[in-house]
Amino acid sequence: MKVRTETLLWLAQRLSAMVLVVGAIVHVSTNIYAVRGGLTAAEIIDRVHGSTAWLAFYLVFAAVAAIHGPLGLRTVLNEMTPVRGRAADLVALVLGVGILWLGWRAAFGLFG
Amino acid sequence: MSVVHPVATVANGGAPGSTGGDGTNHKLDVSIWRGGKNGRFVSYGITLRESQTVLDVVTYIQRHVDSTLSYRFSCRVGMCGSCAMTVNGVSRWTCRTHVSEVVKDGRLEIAPLSGLEVVKDLSVDMTGFFEKWTRAKGAFVPGPGPSRDFAVVSPDSPQRRKVDAAIECIGCGVCYAACDVVSWNDDYLGPAALNRAWTLYNDVRDAGNDKRLAAVAGNVGCLSCHSQQSCVKWCPKHLNPTASIAGLKRATVKAALAGRL
Ligand code: SF4
Ligand code: SF4
Ligand code: FES
Numbered sequence: 001m002k003v004r005t006e007t008l009l010w011l012a013q014r015l016s017a018m019v020l021v022v023g024a025i026v027h028v029s030t031n032i033y034a035v036r037g038g039l040t041a042a043e044i045i046d047r048v049h050g051s052t053a054w055l056a057f058y059l060v061f062a063a064v065a066a067i068h069g070p071l072g073l074r075t076v077l078n079e080m081t082p083v084r085g086r087a088a089d090l091v092a093l094v095l096g097v098g099i100l101w102l103g104w105r106a107a108f109g110l111f112g
Numbered sequence: 113m114s115v116v117h118p119v120a121t122v123a124n125g126g127a128p129g130s131t132g133g134d135g136t137n138h139k140l141d142v143s144i145w146r147g148g149k150n151g152r153f154v155s156y157g158i159t160l161r162e163s164q165t166v167l168d169v170v171t172y173i174q175r176h177v178d179s180t181l182s183y184r185f186s187c188r189v190g191m192c193g194s195c196a197m198t199v200n201g202v203s204r205w206t207c208r209t210h211v212s213e214v215v216k217d218g219r220l221e222i223a224p225l226s227g228l229e230v231v232k233d234l235s236v237d238m239t240g241f242f243e244k245w246t247r248a249k250g251a252f253v254p255g256p257g258p259s260r261d262f263a264v265v266s267p268d269s270p271q272r273r274k275v276d277a278a279i280e281c282i283g284c285g286v287c288y289a290a291c292d293v294v295s296w297n298d299d300y301l302g303p304a305a306l307n308r309a310w311t312l313y314n315d316v317r318d319a320g321n322d323k324r325l326a327a328v329a330g331n332v333g334c335l336s337c338h339s340q341q342s343c344v345k346w347c348p349k350h351l352n353p354t355a356s357i358a359g360l361k362r363a364t365v366k367a368a369l370a371g372r373l
Contacts, residue, residue, distance in 0.1 A: 003326055003329045003330040003368075003373055004329075004368045004371075004373040006329065006330045006331060006335065007329050007330065007335065007364050007365060007367075007368035007373060008368050008369075010335045010361075010365070011365050011368070011369075078331070079293075079296060079297065079336075080296070
């Protein structure tokens with residue numbers, strides 16, 4: 001892969017990590033708060049249904065997760081396994097698209 | 113496999129006055145790597161003298177026990193960077209490492225520096241190490257046209273300070289041998305070459321930075337560094353290659369965003 005692309009992917013992983021940290025704190029703390037009275041699907045839907053703020057949050061959250069995780073996995077594959085180069089790119093791409101699809105589908109599903 | 117060398121059980125003549133720090137004679141069990149890649153450790157029993165360095169011990173064995181032992185040194189005062197070896201599992205400059213600092217239960221295991229091809233015994237082939245300095249564009253590139261005057265670089269300028277912090281490298285290879293990424297990625301340029309590139313990146317007289325940044329970016333260069341600082345921990349000159357590499361990371365990202373990479 002070209003040096004410039006490689007460098008920009010590296011940057012994307014760092015930037016997505018920063019957003020992910022904030023996102024994870026909001027996501028987990030909301031969960032802990034919400035679970036206090038027992039967690040039911042009805043309660044979750046009640047909270048996020050029709051809320052554009054939550055929709056926006058989870059769309060961003062899923063997007064950065066889809067960037068960060070696969071790029072990290074790609075590095076691990078390149079460094080630690082025989083799955084390198086193009087093969088590692090492909091695994092990362094499939095995983096990234098998969099996470100994005102599942103994440104966004106869930107976010108839109110909860111929204112309404 | 114460890115074998116006891118036949119001559120090795122002879123101590124150094126019980127040399128009168130050869131004492132440990134507390135005035136008593138200390139026996140030292142020294143295991144030294146002998147042969148090439150498929151060599152083995154051979155044990156030598158010697159008597160430790162006061163204030164002996166690891167290099168002194170190796171020299172003693174070579175001069176008095178087995179003259180076929182090969183190793184490399186030059187200055188003996190921590191300047192040339194040629195005496196690095198693996199001592200009790202850790203890479204060290206042996207001429208400035210006292211036995212008392214590193215000895216464990218009266219034992220010293222001395223092996224060639226890791227990460228490089230063994231030539232024989234304790235000497236390694238440093239070619240790969242220095243080739244990476246070349247690949248990292250570790251040579252000064254003069255600007256166009258002849259220089260007509262001295263370049264005045266203020267010692268207080270931020271760039272000169274960055275150079276100062278990294279310039280005292282003696283090329284010993286200790287950091288290189290201590291780096292995990294070097295051990296699993298043959299092409300990784302390693303802490304010393306990248307540290308060198310950083311000093312030139314900050315040299316205001318140098319005109320080779322575009323090519324240099326392209327050479328040190330990517331998977332063989334600064335972006336592969338895990339920042340876990342083994343290089344910092346073991347560099348005998350107390351340099352901080354990790355910080356130099358972090359500087360290169362920032363510089364390469366800026367260049368990539370500006371389309372200069
Ligand atoms: S900080 Fe980077 S260069 Fe230094 S030992 Fe770790 S990976 Fe190697
Ligand atoms: S950075 Fe330190 S450990 Fe590495 S080669 Fe230079 S002096 Fe030796
Ligand atoms: S012999 Fe020169 S640095 Fe050790």
